[in-house]
Amino acid sequence: MSVAALLLLSDGRLPAGGHAHSGGAEAAVKSGRVHDTPSMAAFLTGRLHTTGLTTAALAAAAAGGRFATDALDEAADARTPSPALRATSRRLGRQLLRAALAAWPDPGLDRLRAAHPGGAHQPVVLGATARAAGLTPAQAAAVAAYESVNGPATACVRLLGLDPYEVTAVLARLGPALDAVAAEAAAAAGGPDLDHLPAASAPLLDLYAEQHSSWKVRLFAS
Incomplete structure (x- = not known):
């Protein structure tokens, strides 16, 4: 296990395109559902236990290497009902794979790129990258x-000009929930088949993604 690789992979400055995406926050802000620090905290908590759990399990499964990446990519597709989110996930996967190949050259990553020239889903690439970097499924989750x-x-x-210290405090208080979700995701990834992976739903995020993709003026790509 490489602590340095874990820190690098979780660093928002990794050139994998994530900084250009709001994860549904921009649409949630425009709708008025997120308007201050407490409402942001509620939004993050809901996102963690739905989208977060699902993507963490897919990443853990890819890092474990027990399942074919093609099957995992299909599982990710089935768990992403929004066409806009599917496109975003594949775009982010393509960008992450480019960074991964530069940092951790690996035959498995080469095969993933060849199999999905348009980009595999981001959590699948994340898990494959974690595996190439010597990380465990639990760390990928x-x-x-x-x-x-x-x-x-x-x-x-x-988007809201929130106090960054207060936002950091919200993330810190989410620590126990983050640990619990990651542990649940890693445990599910150790199941006998892909049907045991979570498929937690966040319909409002799907709706937000479709609405956001039609905006002519926006700060974030998604």
């Missing part, structure tokens, strides 16, 4: 869970 809240939290600072 932790990175995915953290990404599910850190990106939207950072976006809320820009």
Whole structure:
């Protein structure tokens, strides 16, 4: 296990495109559902236990290497009903894979790129990258869970001008929930088949994604 690789993979400055996406926060802000720090905290909590859990389990399964990445990509597709979110996930997967191949050259990553020239789903690439970097499925799940809240939290600072110290405090208080979600995701990834992976639903995020994709003026790509 490489602590340095874990820190690098979870660093928002990794050139994998995540900084350009709000994870649904921009649409939630425009709708008025997220308007201050407490409402942001509620949004992040809901996102963690739905999208966060699902993506963390997919990442853990890919990091474990027990399932074919093609099957995992199909599982990710089935768990992403919004066409806009599917496109975003594949775009982010393509960008992450480019960074991963530069940092941790690996035959498995080469095969993933060849099999999905348009981009595999981001959590599948994240798990494959974690495996190439020598990380465990549990660590891959932790990175995915953290990404599910850190990106939207950072976006809320820009969108609402929130106090970054208060936002950081919200993320810190989410620590126990992040650990629990990552542990649940890693346990599910150790199941006998892909049907045991979570498929937690967040219909409002799907609706937000479709609405956001039609906006002519927006700060974030999604």
